[in-house]
Amino acid sequence: MYTIYEQVKPVDEIESILKNKPDYYFTEEELKLVENKNWIKSLGARYMIKKYILDLLNLDDNYSQILIKNNSDGKPVIGFLGIVKRKIEEKGIVNTQISISHSKNFVATLVITE
Helix, strand or coil: CCEEEEEEEEHHHHHHHHCCCHHHHCCHHHHHHCCCCCHHHHHHHHHHHHHHHHHHCCCCCCHHHEEEEECCCCCEEEEECHHHHHHHHHCCCCCEEEEEEECCCEEEEEEEEC
């Protein structure tokens, strides 16, 4: 069974969540990925994906156990650690694909689980 989740949020809304504590939601490695980019949009999309996964698993505060990196082609890929990984396995989720997009004023994400 597949689940498909799409979300679009204004950049301003994301910025108000992330601007004071990006290290709460992201690992040092994730923060380094966006050092030279428009960090609010890049991290905002990653935050939206992490939040969705945590909501899907009924978990609150395990952002650091979800890692979103880029593969060698620049495509975002997702990995799980700890309790998040265990809950993913318990739900029978074997594959998670993500897509990130942003424009001047909006951030969009797509998450497909199977």
